[in-house]
Amino acid sequence: MTDSARAAEILKDHxxxxxxxDAILVYTLGERFKHTQAVGKLKAVNDLPPSDPDRxxxxxARLEDLAQRADLDPAFAKKFLAFIIQExxxxxxxxQSKQ
Numbered sequence: 501m502t503d504s505a506r507a508a509e510i511l512k513d514h515x516x517x518x519x520x521x522d523a524i525l526v527y528t529l530g531e532r533f534k535h536t537q538a539v540g541k542l543k544a545v546n547d548l549p550p551s552d553p554d555r556x557x558x559x560x561a562r563l564e565d566l567a568q569r570a571d572l573d574p575a576f577a578k579k580f581l582a583f584i585i586q587e588x589x590x591x592x593x594x595x596q597s598k599q
Contacts (some may be wrong), residue, residue: 550592
């Protein structure tokens with residue numbers, strides 16, 4: 501096998517793994533948002549605020565620690581979680597406005 505053929509095979513293997521991991525990420529986020537939607541409805545029914553800054557801060561710190569252990573840039577992990585939290589809060593606010 502030539503070097504370029506071997507490189508193409510390795511590249512395909514990496515891309516196949518990336519595709520599987522992307523699917524896992526999407527399904528995992530879908531499952532996460534099912535739970536956060538339920539939380540939003542519960543908060544709306546019980547007149548609780550849509551955001552919980554203390555929990556959000558703990559979650560960000562927790563994710564930064566997990567990112568370091570996983571050899572992932574903690575700043576990236578923090579930005580990623582902040583984006584998700586903002587989406588969740590927006591959904592919770594939408595539930596509040598429907599009550």
